[in-house]
Amino acid sequence: xxxxxxxxxxxxxxxxxxxxxxxxxxxxxxxxxxxxxxxxxxxxxxxxxxxxxxxxxxxxxxxxxxxxxxxxxxxxxxxxxxxxxxxxxxxxxxxxxxxxxxxxxxxxxxxxxxxxxxxxxxxxxxxxxxxxxxxxxxxxxxxxxxxxxxxxxxxxxxxxxxxxxxxxxxxxxxxxxxxxxxxxxxxxxxxxxxxxxxxxxxxxxxxxxxxxxxxxxxxxxxxxxxxxxxxxxxxxxxxxxxxxxxxxxxxxxxxxxxxxxxxxxxxxxxxxxxxxxxxxxxxxxxxxxxxxxxxxxxxxxxxxxxxxxxxxxxxxxxxxxxxxxxxxxxxxxxxxxxxxxxxxxxxxxxxxxxxxxxxxxx
Ligand SMILES: Nc1ncnc2c1ncn2[C@@H]1O[C@H](COP(=O)(O)OP(=O)(O)OP(=O)(O)O)[C@@H](O)[C@H]1O
Numbered sequence: 001x002x003x004x005x006x007x008x009x010x011x012x013x014x015x016x017x018x019x020x021x022x023x024x025x026x027x028x029x030x031x032x033x034x035x036x037x038x039x040x041x042x043x044x045x046x047x048x049x050x051x052x053x054x055x056x057x058x059x060x061x062x063x064x065x066x067x068x069x070x071x072x073x074x075x076x077x078x079x080x081x082x083x084x085x086x087x088x089x090x091x092x093x094x095x096x097x098x099x100x101x102x103x104x105x106x107x108x109x110x111x112x113x114x115x116x117x118x119x120x121x122x123x124x125x126x127x128x129x130x131x132x133x134x135x136x137x138x139x140x141x142x143x144x145x146x147x148x149x150x151x152x153x154x155x156x157x158x159x160x161x162x163x164x165x166x167x168x169x170x171x172x173x174x175x176x177x178x179x180x181x182x183x184x185x186x187x188x189x190x191x192x193x194x195x196x197x198x199x200x201x202x203x204x205x206x207x208x209x210x211x212x213x214x215x216x217x218x219x220x221x222x223x224x225x226x227x228x229x230x231x232x233x234x235x236x237x238x239x240x241x242x243x244x245x246x247x248x249x250x251x252x253x254x255x256x257x258x259x260x261x262x263x264x265x266x267x268x269x270x271x272x273x274x275x276x277x278x279x280x281x282x283x284x285x286x287x288x289x290x291x292x293x294x295x296x297x298x299x300x301x302x303x304x305x306x307x308x309x310x311x312x313x314x315x316x317x318x319x320x321x322x323x324x325x326x327x328x329x330x331x332x333x334x335x336x337x338x339x340x341x342x343x344x345x346x347x348x349x350x351x352x353x354x355x356x357x358x359x360x361x362x
Contacts, residue, residue, distance in 0.1 A: 001064040003028045003160060003192040004049060005169065010057035010070065011044055018044050020061075022058070028159075031186050031193045033203040036213030037239070042196045046162050049194065050085045051078035063159055084158035086149050086166050090135040098123070098148050099133040105156045119155055125152040126188070127181070143174040147181070160192045167202065179206060200240055204228065208273040212236050237286050248287040254279055268303045294319065 002025050009022040028033050036043040047053035048068070057070035062083065068077035083247055084105075091106055092101050099120055106116045124130045127147045146166060153161055163182070167175045173219055184205060203210045204224040211221045220232040231237035234249070252265040254277045261272040261302060277283070292296050295302055305340055309320040 001030070002026065002061070003030065003063060004063040006045075006049075006058065007060075008058040009048060009055055009060070010071065011041075011048060013044070017217055018331055019048070019055075022216075024218060024221065025190060025321060026194065026329055028192055029190050030185075030209060031195065031207050033195045033197055033210050034213060035200060035206040035210050037201040040213040041216045042198075042329075043164055046085070046164055046194060046196050046335075049081075049160075049341055050083055050162055051076060051081050052085075060283055065158060082158055083155060083160040084161040084163055085164065086153045087164050092145060092148055092152070094137050097134050097136055098140070099139070101148055102151045103154050105152060106300065109156065123151045123155045126154075126185070136304070140248060142170055143178060146170060146174075146178055150181070154189065154191070157189075158191065160194070162195065163195045163199070167197075168199075173358070177201075182206065204240075212239070214230055231286075234284065234286070246294070248289065250285040252283045252285045254281050254283065289318065302305040 004024070004026040006022050010017070010020050011019040015349075022041075022045060022075060034045060035260060036042055037243045044053055048055055049062070053069065054075055055068050055070045058068075059066055059070070060068035062081055065083050066074065068074055093104070094105070100145060101122060103116050103120045107121060116254070120133075121130070124133055127150060129144060129147050129151065132140060132148070137148065140148065148164070153163075164307050167178050170178060179202065182193070182195070185191070195202075195206060198225075204227075205225060209220045209221060210227050212227065213219070214235060220236055222232075227236070227327075228240055231240055239340060250265040252270075253264045254272070255262050255264050255269075261269045261276055261279075263272060263277070263283060263285060270285070294307075298304060307319045311318040
C-alpha cells in the first residue's frame with residue numbers, strides 16, 4: 001500500500017490554475033521534498049494532502065483510503081487523514097507552556113492523562129528539549145520553538161508528516177542542526193515525510209526523492225543524485241546548479257573524423273564514448289562548473305585558457321577561464337571564445353584554490 005497517491009490533481013485559486021495535473025506516488029517511510037521556485041504550487045499541494053485545500057479535479061488517497069475526489073466532491077476532514085502539518089511559522093500557543101503545547105493534540109484525542117504525560121516526556125526527550133518543558137514559547141529561541149513545533153507534530157504519531165519550509169526562519173547554523181534533527185527523526189520514527197522547500201541544498205541533502213515543480217506541474221521526480229546528474233530539462237539543470245552560478249550551456253554538433261565521433265562546440269570538442277550519437281545533429285551541451293577541472297599546465301587533453309575573473313566564497317573559488325583557442329586543429333577565428341564558469345573546492349586542489357588569480361593560466 002502506498003502512503004500517498006495523487007492522481008491528476010487540479011486546483012484553481014481566484015480563477016487562476018495553480019496545480020495543473022499532478023500525479024505522484026509516495027511510498028511508506030519515504031522522505032520526499034517538493035522543490036521549486038516561489039509560487040510554483042508546492043504549498044498548495046501540501047495543503048491538498050493535509051485537507052486544507054479542496055481540489056477541482058483528480059483524487060487523493062492516503063494509506064490506501066481515498067480522502068479527496070474532484071468528481072464526487074469527496075473531501076475528508078483534515079483531522080481524519082492521519083497527517084500532521086508543521087507550518088513555516090511555528091504557530092505555538094503563546095499562553096501555553098511547551099509541555100501543554102505538545103500535549104494539546106493528545107488531549108483533543110481524549111487520551112488518558114497518565115498516557116499523555118508519558119508520551120509528551122518521550123517526545124520532548126527525542127527532540128532534546130526536556131529542560132524547556134515549563135517555559136513559554138516567548139522564552140525560547142527560534143530553533144527551540146521549531147523543535148517544539150516538530151514535537152507537537154510527532155507526538156500524535158502521525159503516519160505522515162508534512163513540513164512546509166520549517167527551517168526558513170532559522171539562521172544558517174540552526175538550519176544545519178535542524179536538518180540533522182529531521183534526518184535523525186526520520187530514521188528513528190520511520191515516518192513518511194514530505195518537506196517543502198525552495199532551497200535546493202536542503203532538498204538534495206535531506207531527501208530520498210525530490211519532486212521538482214515549475215508552474216503548477218511536477219517536471220521531474222528522482223533521487224537527488226539522479227536529479228543532479230540527469231536533469232530532465234534545461235530548466236531543471238539550471239535550477240539544480242550551484243546557487244548563483246549558471247550552468248555552462250554550449251551549442252554543439254556531432255562530427256566524425258577517422259572513425260571517431262566528436263561533439264564540436266565553439267569552445268572545444270568532446271570525444272563521444274560509450275556509444276554513438278546521430279551524425280550531423282545539433283545538441284545542447286551542459287557543463288556543470290564543478291566538472292571543469294583546472295590544471296596549472298597542459299596535460300594533452302586540456303584546453304588552454306586564461307582565468308579572467310575569480311570570485312572567492314571562502315571554501316570555494318569560482319573562476320571564469322576564457323578560452324583562447326580550441327584544442328581542435330581547426331580554430332575558428334582568433335581571440336577569446338567562451339567563458340565557462342568552473343570552481344574548485346579545497347578537496348580537489350588546495351594549491352589552485354590558494355593561488356588562483358586573474359590571468360593565471362589554467
Ligand atoms: N488564496 C489564494 N488565492 C489566490 N491565489 C493564491 C492563493 N494562495 C496561493 N495563491 C497563488 O498560487 C500560486 C502557488 O502558491 P503556493 O503557495 O502553492 O506556491 P509555493 O510554491 O509554495 O511558493 P513559496 O515557495 O513562495 O511558498 C502562487 O501564484 C500564489 O500567488
